[in-house]
Amino acid sequence: MAAPVREAARRLARRAGEGGLARRFEEERARWFVWLPVAVGVGIALYFALATEPGLWTALTLPLVGLGVAVASRGAGLLYVAALGVLAASAGFAAAKLRTEWTRAPVLAFEMRRADIDGVVELIELRPTRGARLTIRVTAIRGLAAEQRPARIRVRVMSLREALKPGDRVRLRATLRPPSIPALPGGFDFARWAWFQGLGATGFAVRPPDRIVRADVDGEGQGLPQRAKDALERLRQDIGERIRAAVPGETGAIAVSLITGERGAITERTNAAYRDSGLVHILSISGLHMAIMAGFVYAAIRSLLAAVPSIALRYPTKKWAAAAALAGAIAYLLISGSSIPAVRAFLMIAIMFVAVMLDRQALAMRNVAIAALVVLLLMPESLLDPGFQMSFAAVVSLIAAYEAARERARERERGEWVRTVALFLGGIVASTVIASLSVAPIGVFHFQRSQQYALLANLVAIPICNLIVMPAALLTLVLMPLGLESLPLAVMAKGIDAMTATAEQVAALPGAVINISAISDAGFALMIAGGLWLTLWQTRWRMLGLAAIGGGVLIAGGTVHPDILAGRGGELVAVRGADGRLAATGVGRGGFELGRWLQHDGDGRPASEVLKTRAFRCDGVGCTATAQGLGIAVARHPATIAEDCMRSEIVVTVPRPPRDCTAPLIVIDRRALRRDGTHAIYLTAGDGGVARIARVETVAGSRGDRPWAARPPRSVPTEAARPRPARTETGRPQPFRTGTADRPRASRDTD
Numbered sequence: 001m002a003a004p005v006r007e008a009a010r011r012l013a014r015r016a017g018e019g020g021l022a023r024r025f026e027e028e029r030a031r032w033f034v035w036l037p038v039a040v041g042v043g044i045a046l047y048f049a050l051a052t053e054p055g056l057w058t059a060l061t062l063p064l065v066g067l068g069v070a071v072a073s074r075g076a077g078l079l080y081v082a083a084l085g086v087l088a089a090s091a092g093f094a095a096a097k098l099r100t101e102w103t104r105a106p107v108l109a110f111e112m113r114r115a116d117i118d119g120v121v122e123l124i125e126l127r128p129t130r131g132a133r134l135t136i137r138v139t140a141i142r143g144l145a146a147e148q149r150p151a152r153i154r155v156r157v158m159s160l161r162e163a164l165k166p167g168d169r170v171r172l173r174a175t176l177r178p179p180s181i182p183a184l185p186g187g188f189d190f191a192r193w194a195w196f197q198g199l200g201a202t203g204f205a206v207r208p209p210d211r212i213v214r215a216d217v218d219g220e221g222q223g224l225p226q227r228a229k230d231a232l233e234r235l236r237q238d239i240g241e242r243i244r245a246a247v248p249g250e251t252g253a254i255a256v257s258l259i260t261g262e263r264g265a266i267t268e269r270t271n272a273a274y275r276d277s278g279l280v281h282i283l284s285i286s287g288l289h290m291a292i293m294a295g296f297v298y299a300a301i302r303s304l305l306a307a308v309p310s311i312a313l314r315y316p317t318k319k320w321a322a323a324a325a326l327a328g329a330i331a332y333l334l335i336s337g338s339s340i341p342a343v344r345a346f347l348m349i350a351i352m353f354v355a356v357m358l359d360r361q362a363l364a365m366r367n368v369a370i371a372a373l374v375v376l377l378l379m380p381e382s383l384l385d386p387g388f389q390m391s392f393a394a395v396v397s398l399i400a401a402y403e404a405a406r407e408r409a410r411e412r413e414r415g416e417w418v419r420t421v422a423l424f425l426g427g428i429v430a431s432t433v434i435a436s437l438s439v440a441p442i443g444v445f446h447f448q449r450s451q452q453y454a455l456l457a458n459l460v461a462i463p464i465c466n467l468i469v470m471p472a473a474l475l476t477l478v479l480m481p482l483g484l485e486s487l488p489l490a491v492m493a494k495g496i497d498a499m500t501a502t503a504e505q506v507a508a509l510p511g512a513v514i515n516i517s518a519i520s521d522a523g524f525a526l527m528i529a530g531g532l533w534l535t536l537w538q539t540r541w542r543m544l545g546l547a548a549i550g551g552g553v554l555i556a557g558g559t560v561h562p563d564i565l566a567g568r569g570g571e572l573v574a575v576r577g578a579d580g581r582l583a584a585t586g587v588g589r590g591g592f593e594l595g596r597w598l599q600h601d602g603d604g605r606p607a608s609e610v611l612k613t614r615a616f617r618c619d620g621v622g623c624t625a626t627a628q629g630l631g632i633a634v635a636r637h638p639a640t641i642a643e644d645c646m647r648s649e650i651v652v653t654v655p656r657p658p659r660d661c662t663a664p665l666i667v668i669d670r671r672a673l674r675r676d677g678t679h680a681i682y683l684t685a686g687d688g689g690v691a692r693i694a695r696v697e698t699v700a701g702s703r704g705d706r707p708w709a710a711r712p713p714r715s716v717p718t719e720a721a722r723p724r725p726a727r728t729e730t731g732r733p734q735p736f737r738t739g740t741a742d743r744p745r746a747s748r749d750t751d
Helices: 002-018 021-027 033-049 056-072 078-102 190-197 224-246 249-260 268-277 287-306 317-335 340-357 364-378 380-384 386-409 417-447 454-482 486-507 521-536 540-556 591-601 607-611 638-647 670-676 699-703
Strands: 112-126 132-141 152-157 169-177 201-205 210-213 449-451 513-515 564-567 572-576 582-586 617-619 622-627 630-635 650-653 666-669 679-684 692-698
Touching (some): 021 078, 033 521, 078 190, 132 169, 152 169, 190 380, 224 249, 224 317, 224 486, 249 454, 249 486, 268 449, 268 486, 287 317, 287 386, 287 454, 317 340, 317 454, 340 364, 340 386, 364 380, 380 386, 386 417, 386 521, 417 454, 454 486, 572 591, 572 622, 582 607, 582 622, 591 607, 638 650, 692 699
Parallel strands (some): 152 201
Antiparallel strands (some): 112 132, 112 169, 132 152, 169 201, 169 210, 449 513, 617 622, 679 692
16 A cells, blocks of 8 residues: 555655755755754644543554654655654654643642641742742642542742751641632643642642651652652752852842742842843743853863863863763753753753764754754643743744854954954844844743843843853852852852843833733744744745744734633623723732733733722622623622623622523623633624624633643532523514524633
């Protein structure tokens, strides 16, 4: 059967080659490999986009099918290349499914108050005000069977009776909840992130934890890898404590972040300044920090060996320096917490130093491709992480620009030192501009913000980081075993203070941050595809990527925002006014959820201001409002439900609605909101100037039937969020017909 398939593939390949497409692909043969992680990423994206969880055997069968097609089409030109892409995509799909099953662990299905917990401390993250956040490996929760018990929880404690260390066995009482779901359909899914971290619950302690057994005397029941991991976390904690002892306050918290990767003690004010100035990437250990650390080790070792002629003339000092730099990079990776950007940077640097030791030339873009491939196959969920996307986007763009500049530089003669200095400074400006442009669409898509003066801030802060802060951080780690870390930390503190001052001054400039409404998925995908086409190819046809980027920008603004949002068990409701902005009413702690709604809108107003608007008319038992001619009622007491059902077209109720509440177009009650999450209602123009409901989307509907999206149990059937009959022109209710466009329904389409 393979022979006929191969012959048909060759005929198709000859036809495609007539137009020159095959010739262009052949010219780019050296770059085929760098598209391998892109194809793997496509398969991973398809896995996470599914509405239902695929079967394990289905996912494992796909690579076999792809392999068969690739073997059958071998030698068929473009078709063979396409078959290899399908094979890589199916491998990514299978890797994502295997990762989901590998990390599968019990997730708490309901809230537990004052639960008694026994466990082992894995991670301690200090908070900027007081207390800490503990990640605990659970051994027992009173009242939960082993098959229901989360393997790992994260708990906020406001005070500690004694200093805890990773590996300590503790007992505490805490309120636990399932990992939180998105604040609106299509929003960030913390529960999905928690699934791949092994977190089955979050919460807060009602009293300080008690240490049962110290880490240094307890190793029972733990394997060598786990004991080694706990020992590493204790080392990171000790390093952080010594840094804070030498450099207290906010500066010390930033120093700890740059050395150990622990950012929990940095205040929100400082985080906001770095974020709004475009310098937040400095606080997260990535390629910049790893390259400086490893580069300084390499340069220092090679310089020291070159100073001894008897060694430099007899031995391969370059290889020795590369080996030392690789060891230093491994040490820094472990001390810094092994974040995804740090792992990516380490893999690239490791490939480069291994190539030096093997007398091989390692191509830079190939290094990035290998690093991306390893990260995606081992941690497929990284594809959805903004840090992963920004990190690789910036590096790929910088390398592509460097390759283009290198080709031109070969055609020019070397100039004077003035030109050399100008090229150095111009390189800083160009790299900042290129990196900023490459990550801009990603930042807008995930955070709906754009930093306008990032170029200015980076021009000042990056040289300080490269020449003062990170070299001092390396010297700190070298001298810390000798107890001499105070001097390099003092130098590091001066550099950090200069960076922080730059961040604060730039963030305070008028118009430093622009809030942008959420862009469409299609527009974002087209911009990413265009960027990849522009940077990964080398011949002229890569300029087609600019057309794709432009097309993505054009359709990015086509997002339709919901007209009504109901969340937090019916306590928080927002309505879009005639000016296009949201007005909200709510009680309790709804600020975070409302903040996410405003962020999705590109609305920079604080939640407290939106809650004070007068679009809602409220009394002690509920609120009313209108949206495009439809009456909206928020019932918070049973006494008002009957009246609201008669007078309003949309009813959001905290108490359970009666069965005879059939007049409204839709009724959403507390249980529906707790089960299905935030409801987003979209309106469209109707007859007589009164809008009608176009569709209703829920968080549960947008998440689909996935392992991390399990809905909370429901003991009895409910009529919550049941769609009500539409009204005819005479005002009489008209029952919805199943499958008609007028019926409000949960939809996976998100904006």
